[in-house]
Amino acid sequence: MNVLKLGGSVITNKEKPKTADRATIERLAEEIALSRGEPLVLVHGGGSFGHPLAEKFKLTEGFKEASQFLGFSETHRAMVELNDMIIDALISRGVAAFPLPPSSFIITANGRIKTLDIQVLKKALKKGFTPVLHGDTVLDSHKGFSILSGDQLSARLALELKTTRLIFGVDVDGIYTSNPKLNPDARLLESLSLSEARNSAEIGRSTAIDVTGGMLGKIYEALPVVEAGIPVLILNAKKPHNIFKALRGESVVGTILRR
């Protein structure tokens, strides 16, 4: 079984609010449909649908003022709009997608998943559905509400379901020695050991590893998954065929984190 997280920067245009990258969504739905065999849980990020609104209403900070409630609703609605597109792309290719919006069954405590009833998800998987989840606005038992990242969610699901692998589809080829967009000498790390990953996550910056963008968060969430013996792959989902190959267990250019 695979858990695949598709980053918000893969499926949306991060520069323009509420702009989906339709061509990439269609291509990825096609790769998922063609790769079928192993059961799959798909998680996607919010990109330009979730982040600008979550920021506008300061949802990550939790409850501060009444106007945030409507902001919570608006932000969730934008995530559903993006999710609808992905569900449509999957259904039109014969994938029996089963949307599971996290806000309807997950409660966090200070931003970390506390209540997570995965009965429906397990049952849906067993029947052959493809559960589709996403980063979402959620109720939080400490601060009122919070934002649950797709990274945290996918790592937790990989652990709960003891999957074969956890795949992070991002918009770069993997983890580099330094920022490849700034440094022409940046080198892609094909693999990262648990201790290397742990060091970079603990220090929060590293002389040997580029932790810009969302990479630090991914490494941080990946740690318990790698510790549990589940390999974590970080690869470029903007490049055609990568997701298809990774879902089939074939080798792909990228970074693999393992124990």
Next chain:
Amino acid sequence: MNVLKLGGSVITNKEKPKTADRATIERLAEEIALSRGEPLVLVHGGGSFGHPLAEKFKLTEGFKEASQFLGFSETHRAMVELNDMIIDALISRGVAAFPLPPSSFIITANGRIKTLDIQVLKKALKKGFTPVLHGDTVLDSHKGFSILSGDQLSARLALELKTTRLIFGVDVDGIYTSNPKLNPDARLLESLSLSEARNSAEIGRSTAIDVTGGMLGKIYEALPVVEAGIPVLILNAKKPHNIFKALRGESVVGTILRR
């Protein structure tokens, strides 16, 4: 606290597949926004979004063949499409709507609600959100999957939440002595006792009560609610101001079922 169920025939055009009655949706959202005070749980039916697809794929009968899985996904997706419109209409009027698609947290057993974790719903209500649910495709522990009606769901929620009242907004004025569309002498029953309601639900037809359309199902679901001392109102949601008044506890033309 109110539980309001809006019938599919109120918010959609039942004759044409996937056709919403946008004007009615906007008007009802306005009445809900204006009536605010008491907490509200809103449940809506599927009308021409849910029923034709559920029928096409024989979802009520449960699992028969593999093609139904995609049918399940398509039917749920259509319900989400209708739900999205209602959520948008509420948000645009300042109502912090909190969609809770039943398929993500309810499992039925032979079509009756078995697993129902209302932790999130209760927490959302407490914070001042307006939870919005709908009739839905759900997983079923006996027959694979099933259709959960908005009638069953709203009655169950009224019981679980011990609400002030349960309101069924339909496209007729209430329960009649005979079918008002066929019989000009049909008389509206302003109130119905528990025993009268129980008799008509048990016999499945009645010489004194019109049980055509979805009325029998509503009376059947209403029985345990009425038994618990919660009055059930059946009224015409197609007529302006009725929902506004009923939500505020004002008297409205219709049928009231009470112990």
